[in-house]
Amino acid sequence: MTLAPLAPPQPTQSSASTDRAGVWRWVLIAALLIYIFIPIVGLLRFSTRAANGISFQFYRDAFADPSFYSFLGNSLLAALWTIAITLTLTTFTLYWAYLKARWLLPLLEMLSLLPFVVPAVTLGIGLIQVFTTPPLALTGTPQLLIGAYVIVTLPFAYRAVENSLQGANVLTLTEAAESLGASWWRIFLEVILPCVWSGVISGGLLVFSFVFGEFTLALFLVGSSYQTFPLYIQQLYSYQPQYSVVMSLLSFLATWLAAWLLVLLTRRKN
Amino acid sequence: MSYLELIHLFKSYGSVTAVQDVNLQIPAGEFISLLGPSGCGKTTILRMIAGFEKATGGSILLEGQDITHIPANRRDMGMVFQSYSLFPHMTAGQNIAFGLRVKRLSHGQQRIRIHEMLDLVGLAGMGDRYPHQMSGGQQQRIALARALAISPRLLLLDEPLSALDAKVRLQLRNEIRRIQQQLGITTLFVTHDQEEALSISDRVIVMSQGRIDQAGTPEEIYLTPNTAFTASFIGAMNQIPGIWEGHQVRVSTHPDTHIPDEFLRTQAMDLPKGAHVLVLVRPESITVLTPGSSISENDNLLSGLVTSRIFLGSVVRLSVLVGEFYLNVDVPTGQAEQFSSGHLVQLEFPADQCRVLAIAPPSVQPTSPQKQARSAV
Numbered sequence: 127m128t129l130a131p132l133a134p135p136q137p138t139q140s141s142a143s144t145d146r147a148g149v150w151r152w153v154l155i156a157a158l159l160i161y162i163f164i165p166i167v168g169l170l171r172f173s174t175r176a177a178n179g180i181s182f183q184f185y186r187d188a189f190a191d192p193s194f195y196s197f198l199g200n201s202l203l204a205a206l207w208t209i210a211i212t213l214t215l216t217t218f219t220l221y222w223a224y225l226k227a228r229w230l231l232p233l234l235e236m237l238s239l240l241p242f243v244v245p246a247v248t249l250g251i252g253l254i255q256v257f258t259t260p261p262l263a264l265t266g267t268p269q270l271l272i273g274a275y276v277i278v279t280l281p282f283a284y285r286a287v288e289n290s291l292q293g294a295n296v297l298t299l300t301e302a303a304e305s306l307g308a309s310w311w312r313i314f315l316e317v318i319l320p321c322v323w324s325g326v327i328s329g330g331l332l333v334f335s336f337v338f339g340e341f342t343l344a345l346f347l348v349g350s351s352y353q354t355f356p357l358y359i360q361q362l363y364s365y366q367p368q369y370s371v372v373m374s375l376l377s378f379l380a381t382w383l384a385a386w387l388l389v390l391l392t393r394r395k396n
Numbered sequence: 397m398s399y400l401e402l403i404h405l406f407k408s409y410g411s412v413t414a415v416q417d418v419n420l421q422i423p424a425g426e427f428i429s430l431l432g433p434s435g436c437g438k439t440t441i442l443r444m445i446a447g448f449e450k451a452t453g454g455s456i457l458l459e460g461q462d463i464t465h466i467p468a469n470r471r472d473m474g475m476v477f478q479s480y481s482l483f484p485h486m487t488a489g490q491n492i493a494f495g496l497r498v499k500r501l502s503h504g505q506q507r508i509r510i511h512e513m514l515d516l517v518g519l520a521g522m523g524d525r526y527p528h529q530m531s532g533g534q535q536q537r538i539a540l541a542r543a544l545a546i547s548p549r550l551l552l553l554d555e556p557l558s559a560l561d562a563k564v565r566l567q568l569r570n571e572i573r574r575i576q577q578q579l580g581i582t583t584l585f586v587t588h589d590q591e592e593a594l595s596i597s598d599r600v601i602v603m604s605q606g607r608i609d610q611a612g613t614p615e616e617i618y619l620t621p622n623t624a625f626t627a628s629f630i631g632a633m634n635q636i637p638g639i640w641e642g643h644q645v646r647v648s649t650h651p652d653t654h655i656p657d658e659f660l661r662t663q664a665m666d667l668p669k670g671a672h673v674l675v676l677v678r679p680e681s682i683t684v685l686t687p688g689s690s691i692s693e694n695d696n697l698l699s700g701l702v703t704s705r706i707f708l709g710s711v712v713r714l715s716v717l718v719g720e721f722y723l724n725v726d727v728p729t730g731q732a733e734q735f736s737s738g739h740l741v742q743l744e745f746p747a748d749q750c751r752v753l754a755i756a757p758p759s760v761q762p763t764s765p766q767k768q769a770r771s772a773v
Contacts, residue, residue: 303494305473308498309469317483
């Protein structure tokens, strides 16, 4: 038997269409990047504009303002409390449901999506109605704002933690640890939590991104009594627009940082 | 005194009863297999012993102590699961050390025990590997090492070989038996694989519909099944219904046909004449006669037609129509060439290979064109 000589590969119709698809992909990516970055470049340009070229004076002034740190601190505090409460609630509830009441999972799934369908304005007005009169007169307090954030960020935390729990064989791992004599707390902290840690972190970062930039609920529920970073930006905008732009860019930066960490962690998990 | 005792154990899920009045006594150091089809209650029993399921009724005694209501984490039992249950974020060594840390052993003692256990399961030097860096068989060995590291009072194995491929399963099965005998640890092994159960157990408990169908040594279970279920579940078995006529069984034939009844010589039984019985005979106990074959006076002799043949490796299983019944007959592969479909053959099997089971009289049913052969495979 003789072997026919190998013929050089001929360009085919399918390779041409693949090339075209590749070009379109890059066009779309470029369009998306332009769409995202043009406003940011505009903000950057606006915040560094000076009579004699480029100046970072607004940045220096913004950082020198003591109220900047106070508002930033308020937002960070609200974000951290929200992360702590949302993730604790979500992780414990889901773990319990996975162990003892799997039939509850579809219901929890549905409940976790509810905050998506209720607009922030509606939720804000509703909460004010309920929490204005004693004994639950919480309007204007950070507690109410954090409570509202916990509700609104539930879907982010739920999805992230649930995905991790689904991937881990929670019931068998729990039973294996139990048979080795471990207490419930030990099992949760040493066995389950490390297995779902990437989901918990992802959920936390998503919650942070949301809370750090949230404006509507903060305006409705606390207003001037507990000013958060987005409220500060809005306040600056009315009389010092350049400062407000500096703050907006900082807000973007914080969110991007959170997103970048999310990508890093997801990659590591994969 | 029994080491482990189950007394009138019940488990129900709503209206469904998973375990019904199970009584079992297990001496120390025995390797017991709970064998049965899916849904027969074997895993439920194991999980009640482990403390993962609450018994609806009855009690579980371990070394005379009632442990029925003791939480799982205080029962001191090692368990290996069907799915690889290693903690994925811990190395093999850390997995083994988990139970030791719970027991508050010093770091030095933990290190020594980890090495002992890795040696025991034949994975010395693999303590630093993570579960995802190990094969399924290796992971189950580590799971076994982790369960044994705490020196449990009882070792519970919940189908630990089911997820492994055939070759690894065979290796690990022998390893488990070796380790169990080396440590002398009382072990309960749940499986639906009869070969697995028969090959490594001191005693096999055959379960059906939440009850113990038969308990005995592997030989007893295989050679002298006491129920039709055990007979059909363990290995292949021909089941021929008939009427007890004293020293032999009249094999029932269709009342409308003129085929004369066959009489089978069987093992002696203390049954009233006229009792409905099943004659049990294994395919490997039946010989296909060839010219020049000698037969004993006490053997049964039947003629039949080969209707199909299945190659099973060392033997070929013939399906032979005898009167109205199909009998499965195993013939060594080397001799099977001469028996093809459509051939008339003579079958011979000794009376002492025919076990008789009394059964309830069959209910009257509309007759079918061909009477159902009850040969079980």
